Amino acid sequence: MSEILHDIEFRDVSKHYGSVCAVDGVSFSVRRGSFHSFLGGSGCGKTTSLRMIAGFEQPTRGSVLVGGRDMAGVPAHQRPVNMVFQSYALFPHLSVLDNVAYGLRYRQPRPERAQERRMAEQALEMVRLSGFGQRKPHELSGGQQQRVALARALVNQPTVLLLDEPLSALDRKLRKEMQSELLRLQREVGITFVLVTHDQEEALSMSDSISVMQNGRILQNASPQELYEQPANRFIADFIGEANLIDGHIDRRDGTQIVLRTEAGLELAARCGQHAGELNPGCAASIAVRPEQVSISAANCQAERPFCLTGQVVDRIFLGHQIEYRVQTQALGVICARVPQTEGGAFGHGCAVRVAWDPVHSLALGA
Template structure:
């Protein structure tokens, strides 16, 4: 999981710029989007994140006017968009394929939407706007080229320039970086965020790539099976998931299932009852799952103390089953106790100091502080 390189911008309290109220979309007997309510702030980059078929692209298309909701309404900057056709909405959508016209030059592609404006713009106005957009995306010297003469990253910037040329109130991005290879995609994520913030346009990004959402968005909405499960900042979504789906979909986690009895989680396949933070304690007898991120797990050759200060520790001995060396850190796959329970731990390479790191088959201790586990009731 890559870390964000900047903090999310601070948004003062103000009415939602985009308000989605109880939106549903049914295709025959299939409910693609199920009663979604969501607010997006002015100048925010908001990501809809989920696996394929979860309803995120259908929701984006309803905002754009390309699909009509079965129920609910969409309000943008105080205007109800229910009766506004797609071509009249103050939105612009950039598709995954970029949808550039192959027979037009870069400048012609950027100018296309401007030529459809009513009242008509003059040739001088169009040329000035195209020049401004190409300067924004640093493609001035490619104005006369055709799309096939550009790299994937350059085509993406042409599509973005075309989307921004009409100065939409809302920019909609549908998997905008999916066509790029990993190395270019990582660089382009930050470049795209910088461009969007410079323009100051409100943006909704649809992606199935958790790293892309965590890097680019101020807030994220996690979707599954048409339902919006959780909305929050990247750190809120990762550190405090609201359900098992979010915990497992965003990054990796260890999940332990059981019931709360006597202030501990019993019945899980961890070798001992699990201590949890007192402030996270639901009612006794509640069936819960405990999520523990791999980087919260500490490995050592010696057992830890039972408590760290006044903080309880959960610990068990296990055998190193597999090791994935990733440079800055290694991911250890452990088999705990005498059973088949598996657990993963992400350990910085510098953790072992001058000592050698554990090898496959070696016995080690794994432990974490009780407050580092997140209790989930669904």
């Protein structure tokens, strides 16, 4: 029997609610033991996809496989998955230990009570809450409640752990701490984690792979680095991180490089990425330049990069180790540059400056 390489697989899956198509012909797979995220705005289909894995929804068309097994007709409580909800859904009248042990009573065969207690205590130890078992949920902080919800989901040793925006209710510092905890847990237990989030930073920092969704479809399924460096289209370049996006039409193409002509008649060169197969002369296209690839200098300085523009600083944002400048240019509107503090502390609001970048750091994209 061949080894199962993917814990989750969608095969041409669609989900309709009456005339509304929430998920539209989605096919993808999640490698066993990896951390995968569904990323997108509200209504993109990410939560519906998660609920079809959990068994709370059934696909209108297509197949959902978990652990290599088709889940058609398999109810939620019989699937090898557990879910951590956004609201935690802890029982307020039960102790922390009893909350964690609750799901064990539905296992077949059900463990003896002493074994249930040992398993629940081990799960609490896994999330670093040893000694908290006799407390009630209201006696815990938000981060501790989140850990209890994780322990309750992990105690059954599922094949897949589903996470429905579990960190959205936490403050920024606690959210960062819990991101590290989730990564540590995923590595220690070695099971597949699937996260639903609208937070790009959260998905980029935690995931082995990400499915970017829009209007019920997966626009790109790739690693965080590939999504950032090789976005498939303009939407993804804009959604993942921040980018200066310049629109126009392709004037000419020479192998791996295009020349884009803006409405104002300015010609800009850019490299063609992995997804530039349809970018031919006459096509509408965009060029994406990440802010960290843009340099800034005084207007009277000689530019060291092939392409440069003069403009005026309209905003200066202190980011700690970096400073972000927004520069109003006549030819391309506002250009964002993000530079180390040691290089960019001299320009205040209204300063005349020069922004520049190398075409090798700009990427040609389709619509």
